[in-house]
Amino acid sequence: MAGCGSWLFFLTVCVVFLFGANAEIKFTIPVGKFFTYELMRETFQNDFEPLSRIYAGHLYNDPMIFKCNKQNFPDLPEWLRLTQRHPYDNGFLYGTPTSPGKHTIEVYAYNKRSYETTRHILVFKVVAEKMLPYQAEFFIKLREIEKVLPSSVQDEIKQDLQKLWDTEDLEIVNITNALDRGGRVPLPLAGHYEGVFVKVGSEQYFSNCLLRVLTPEHQRQCTAVSRVKIPGGCNFCSVPSNCITWCKTELIDLTKQEPVPPAPTVGLGILEEGGDFNPPESPPSRDYFPDYIVTVIVPLIIAIILCLLLAYIMFGRREGVEKRNAKTNQIQLYHHYTIHGNTDDLRSMAGNRSVTPPLSTLPMFNSRTGERAPPLHSDSPSIPLIAAQHDPYSDTLPRK
Numbered sequence: 001m002a003g004c005g006s007w008l009f010f011l012t013v014c015v016v017f018l019f020g021a022n023a024e025i026k027f028t029i030p031v032g033k034f035f036t037y038e039l040m041r042e043t044f045q046n047d048f049e050p051l052s053r054i055y056a057g058h059l060y061n062d063p064m065i066f067k068c069n070k071q072n073f074p075d076l077p078e079w080l081r082l083t084q085r086h087p088y089d090n091g092f093l094y095g096t097p098t099s100p101g102k103h104t105i106e107v108y109a110y111n112k113r114s115y116e117t118t119r120h121i122l123v124f125k126v127v128a129e130k131m132l133p134y135q136a137e138f139f140i141k142l143r144e145i146e147k148v149l150p151s152s153v154q155d156e157i158k159q160d161l162q163k164l165w166d167t168e169d170l171e172i173v174n175i176t177n178a179l180d181r182g183g184r185v186p187l188p189l190a191g192h193y194e195g196v197f198v199k200v201g202s203e204q205y206f207s208n209c210l211l212r213v214l215t216p217e218h219q220r221q222c223t224a225v226s227r228v229k230i231p232g233g234c235n236f237c238s239v240p241s242n243c244i245t246w247c248k249t250e251l252i253d254l255t256k257q258e259p260v261p262p263a264p265t266v267g268l269g270i271l272e273e274g275g276d277f278n279p280p281e282s283p284p285s286r287d288y289f290p291d292y293i294v295t296v297i298v299p300l301i302i303a304i305i306l307c308l309l310l311a312y313i314m315f316g317r318r319e320g321v322e323k324r325n326a327k328t329n330q331i332q333l334y335h336h337y338t339i340h341g342n343t344d345d346l347r348s349m350a351g352n353r354s355v356t357p358p359l360s361t362l363p364m365f366n367s368r369t370g371e372r373a374p375p376l377h378s379d380s381p382s383i384p385l386i387a388a389q390h391d392p393y394s395d396t397l398p399r400k
Contacts, residue, residue, distance in 0.1 A: 132201030
């Protein structure tokens with residue numbers, strides 16, 4: 001009997017984990033009320049390792065990522081959002097439904113250690129309910145969406161706003177991340193947060209503290225970007241991180257809003273009897289010749305002018321440049337010719353002089369003593385070189 005009991009317990013556990021994992025979790029949500037559902041990692045961890053905790057006494061702490069979508073659709077409904085900061089953090093489904101209906105949400109958890117996947121199914125039944133007539137939206141600068149969604153933090157914010165509104169009949173209508181409202185991504189440093197918008201509603205009219213937001217003095221201070229003074233006796237934030245930004249506070253009175261016009265009636269798409277259909281007349285004829293001139297003729301004329309200008313620059317001015325260069329070359333050649341001519345004249349004049357040439361021009365002359373050395377008779381190869389200095393036409397090459 002003990003063996004049968006253990007087997008029965010084992011089968012029961014298997015059935016629970018095999019069929020209970022895909023069981024539907026149902027919720028009923030009124031229209032206009034804020035809804036939050038925390039995706040606990042421990043719950044999905046049991047699906048990945050169903051028997052490790054029972055027999056081994058060990059439960060893994062695997063990183064996992066949550067993905068959600070509406071059944072048979074690629075994304076969530078427009079009023080529902082999913083957030084998860086880190087694979088080791090729990091996920092949150094949150095939002096405020098705007099119209100009644102039924103939504104089936106598939107929640108997938110991906111285990112990053114074992115690469116396993118599990119699925120949970122959530123069924124949301126949204127029922128119609130009267131909207132709260134007086135609503136106010138506050139901006140909390142020192143908060144992030146994941147830190148505000150837990151119920152304990154929502155209760156703290158709600159208590160502070162109840163004191164500010166001076167009523168206990170207060171409900172949270174919506175909580176929105178500031179990044180979804182066009183906010184800037186903060187720096188990854190301590191003390192920098194994304195910020196959240198918290199909207200609350202009540203059946204009671206706004207308190208005097210809230211009505212001071214509508215005063216011209218308050219609006220003037222916010223426009224001047226100066227330090228806004230908190231109205232006297234209206235600072236009720238018990239936790240510094242829950243303090244609101246007064247310049248971003250907005251009051252909404254739904255009792256004064258104009259009713260939404262009814263939607264147009266959709267017809268059958270068939271024309272009523274009453275005559276034949278007269279198509280619209282053809283448009284009047286149009287002269288396209290001015291457009292042709294502007295589009296084709298004018299660019300063509302400009303292209304021809306540019307081609308002529310380029311041809312003149314490349315070929316028309318080339319002759320003048322060549323003439324100028326030739327004239328410069330002639331002048332240079334004439335200078336060289338006159339230099340050679342003058343040199344020949346000077347040489348002929350020096351050869352016809354009867355004056356004794358200076359000693360410095362004589363061969364083997366000593367500039368320090370003024371003496372002339374006798375010519376050397378030697379077979380040294382330097383002799384032909386010296387002789388060549390005096391007689392450039394002599395043959396200095398050795399002969400056999």
